[in-house]
Amino acid sequence: MLDNLGDWKRSDACADLRQDDDNREVLLMGWVHRRRDHGGLVFLNLRDRSGICQVVIDSEDACILEKVKHIRSEFVLAVKGRVRLRPDGMRNAEMPSGDVEVLVEELRILNASKTPPFPIESVVQDEVSDEIRFKYRYLDLRRHEMQERMIFRHDIVRAIRDFLSSEGFLEIETPLLIRSTPEGARDYVVPSRLQQGCFYALPQSPQLYKQLLMVAGYEKYFQMARCMRDEDLRGDRQPEHTQIDMEMSFVSEEEIFAVVESLLQHIFKTVMGQDLPGSFLCLSYAEAMDRFGTDKPDMRFGLELVDLSEIAAASTFNAFKSVVESGGRVKGIRVPGAATFSRKQITELEDLAKHFKAKGLAWMKVTEEGLSGGVSKFFADAPGEAIAQAMELEVGDLLLMVADTPQVAAVSLGAVRSRLGAQLKLTEPGDFRFLWVHRFPLFEWNEDHQRWDAMHHLFSMPCLEDIDKLESDPGQVHGQLYDLVCNGVELASGSIRIHRRDIQERVMAVVGIDKAEAEERFGFLLGAFDFGAPPHGGIAPGLDRLLMVLDGGSSIRDYIAFPKTLKGTSPMVGSPSPIDDEQLKELGLEIRGE
RNA sequence: GGGGGCGUAGUUCAGCCUGGUUAGAACGCCUGCCUGUCGAGCAGGAGGUCGCGAGUUCGAAUCUCGUCGCUCCCGCCA
Numbered sequence A: 001m002l003d004n005l006g007d008w009k010r011s012d013a014c015a016d017l018r019q020d021d022d023n024r025e026v027l028l029m030g031w032v033h034r035r036r037d038h039g040g041l042v043f044l045n046l047r048d049r050s051g052i053c054q055v056v057i058d059s060e061d062a063c064i065l066e067k068v069k070h071i072r073s074e075f076v077l078a079v080k081g082r083v084r085l086r087p088d089g090m091r092n093a094e095m096p097s098g099d100v101e102v103l104v105e106e107l108r109i110l111n112a113s114k115t116p117p118f119p120i121e122s123v124v125q126d127e128v129s130d131e132i133r134f135k136y137r138y139l140d141l142r143r144h145e146m147q148e149r150m151i152f153r154h155d156i157v158r159a160i161r162d163f164l165s166s167e168g169f170l171e172i173e174t175p176l177l178i179r180s181t182p183e184g185a186r187d188y189v190v191p192s193r194l195q196q197g198c199f200y201a202l203p204q205s206p207q208l209y210k211q212l213l214m215v216a217g218y219e220k221y222f223q224m225a226r227c228m229r230d231e232d233l234r235g236d237r238q239p240e241h242t243q244i245d246m247e248m249s250f251v252s253e254e255e256i257f258a259v260v261e262s263l264l265q266h267i268f269k270t271v272m273g274q275d276l277p278g279s280f281l282c283l284s285y286a287e288a289m290d291r292f293g294t295d296k297p298d299m300r301f302g303l304e305l306v307d308l309s310e311i312a313a314a315s316t317f318n319a320f321k322s323v324v325e326s327g328g329r330v331k332g333i334r335v336p337g338a339a340t341f342s343r344k345q346i347t348e349l350e351d352l353a354k355h356f357k358a359k360g361l362a363w364m365k366v367t368e369e370g371l372s373g374g375v376s377k378f379f380a381d382a383p384g385e386a387i388a389q390a391m392e393l394e395v396g397d398l399l400l401m402v403a404d405t406p407q408v409a410a411v412s413l414g415a416v417r418s419r420l421g422a423q424l425k426l427t428e429p430g431d432f433r434f435l436w437v438h439r440f441p442l443f444e445w446n447e448d449h450q451r452w453d454a455m456h457h458l459f460s461m462p463c464l465e466d467i468d469k470l471e472s473d474p475g476q477v478h479g480q481l482y483d484l485v486c487n488g489v490e491l492a493s494g495s496i497r498i499h500r501r502d503i504q505e506r507v508m509a510v511v512g513i514d515k516a517e518a519e520e521r522f523g524f525l526l527g528a529f530d531f532g533a534p535p536h537g538g539i540a541p542g543l544d545r546l547l548m549v550l551d552g553g554s555s556i557r558d559y560i561a562f563p564k565t566l567k568g569t570s571p572m573v574g575s576p577s578p579i580d581d582e583q584l585k586e587l588g589l590e591i592r593g594e
Numbered sequence B: 001g002g003g004g005g006c007g008u009a010g011u012u013c014a015g016c017c018u019g020g021u022u023a024g025a026a027c028g029c030c031u032g033c034c035u036g037u038c039g040a041g042c043a044g045g046a047g048g049u050c051g052c053g054a055g056u057u058c059g060a061a062u063c064u065c066g067u068c069g070c071u072c073c074c075g076c077c078a
Helices: A063-069 A130-135 A144-165 A209-213 A252-270 A287-291 A311-312 A318-325 A344-355 A381-393 A406-423 A466-468 A501-509 A515-529 A543-551 A582-585
Strands: A025-037 A042-048 A051-057 A076-085 A101-112 A189-191 A199-201 A218-226 A240-249 A282-284 A329-335 A361-368 A368-373 A400-403 A432-439 A443-446 A451-454 A481-486 A488-497 A534-540
Touching: A025 A051, A025 A101, A025 A344, A042 A076, A051 A063, A076 A318, A076 A344, A144 A218, A144 A252, A144 A282, A144 A515, A144 A543, A209 A218, A209 A240, A209 A534, A218 A287, A240 A543, A252 A432, A252 A451, A252 A481, A252 A534, A287 A311, A287 A406, A287 A432, A311 A318, A311 A381, A318 A329, A318 A400, A329 A406, A344 A400, A344 A406, A368 A381, A481 A534, A488 A543, A488 A582, A501 A515
Parallel strands: A051 A101, A282 A432
Antiparallel strands: A025 A042, A025 A076, A042 A051, A076 A101, A189 A199, A218 A240, A240 A534, A329 A400, A361 A368, A361 A400, A432 A481, A443 A451, A481 A488, A488 A534
């Protein structure tokens, strides 16, 4: 029943046919999207990458009729025929090629298809489980919606390469089989056959290599770098992802910001056909935490956190007073018009706050008669007026408050803010608010191990004014560290790097790496610093996340052709899988059961 | 590592709380009819290890325990 392609050559893409093509002889190839059989008259929607065209079988030819009888969804056809205008009233305005159709003169069935497990349509996105979509990824990718996403990805990658090349960046590849470094994320590890008992690691990022390229004098480097991290996954985290890895010599933070801003403007202009504002907002980490309770605030809406500690201390509410007296803070957010919230809605928000370790979520409503409900009885008269003034309360507002350690108060209320943004639909598709967050602490205290860890990585430069505190007060040292945030999603992280051995050794000492260990593990880097390493810095925007945010998507899995599940598996190819004893033996490995 | 949700026909789901006929619906699929459909229409039909295992019970899709898979969140992710 199947035909060979023979000498047939495709003349047009399905969706490209227009009225101008009337009476042209064309040869289309594609998949049967849908079949409408009227007995003597059969319509097929033929689909290729470009889209859909209607072909009509209105033939006496017994050979064609016999073939058509067997044609089903997703059969692969080659169709020779003549374009003709559709009769009046039969045109389809929904379809780009809807003014015309192709009357079939010859037909070849290039391949048959089983009935697909789900229809090759856009509704699949919301209606078919990810499990099935993953297992039949090649069918999921056949859907127009997914093809558009892959094309979007291609367009953006191309725009990035064009722009960075024109700015003098060189794309240079770095190894995938590298040395394992214990700190940071867990490494994916590859056993060595030639050096038994030794392992390569897959890169979490090309960090050290790009720094070495700066030492080597390449000045501006970029790479579409695959990065692998063996950590637990999320909707916006895959075991392997792609970063637009960049590094520059002789630059300040501001210059790196400017390059990334220009890059994004170029992307917006060339791929999305939009203009993006000149330079992005910039907040310090401390200010972001203080005002939004997160280091990646969504700037599309307000609902800022306000510090109410002094006022709360003056109230008659002992729960608040004691928190403030013991060094904690009280923070509040005003939710305009939310006085209509039910008790249940408020309890849901409280549960969320408790999820982030808050002990409770205090609330008051603003009515014509003043503050009411919740904890309002503790805020009679002066404290109540002070709060109304500090929060700029208006009738109909809801005030939500958390009293706790500064960290918990900010983070828990920040989570409430973020939930409210979604719940009250304060964001609009197509609205992009980019934001730089910088001056992160260089170190954070690790309670479990009772030691300081690098917040970003070991190679970030301290802010110059804090360098003297490296040994005396590491917690107070800020780093020349920065994140790029858009709409509440962290899109990039970067830093100015350390380029001097003395400073690098001091930073390593803070996290407990002495000179001997530093030499053993990072000797190649320190050695490179001895040969005239230039000041340098860089940044690495996550490509998959960037695509998701720009496209208004909800999972980076939709922007990766072959992603993995949250457990790091691929139901399609069945990875990871055991390897046979022969392979294990060659590698000198033995599997120990439980 | 911890917590939540889901798992029933090819697909998406209902049924489960309160155990008891032959486990339903929609779409899809198959057969027939049909010359202007575009989610074609009409008539008929097939299709189920109720994720898997154990337990309770006269009787389990339904209750209990375990387990596997997908997913969301916390931890983790420099």
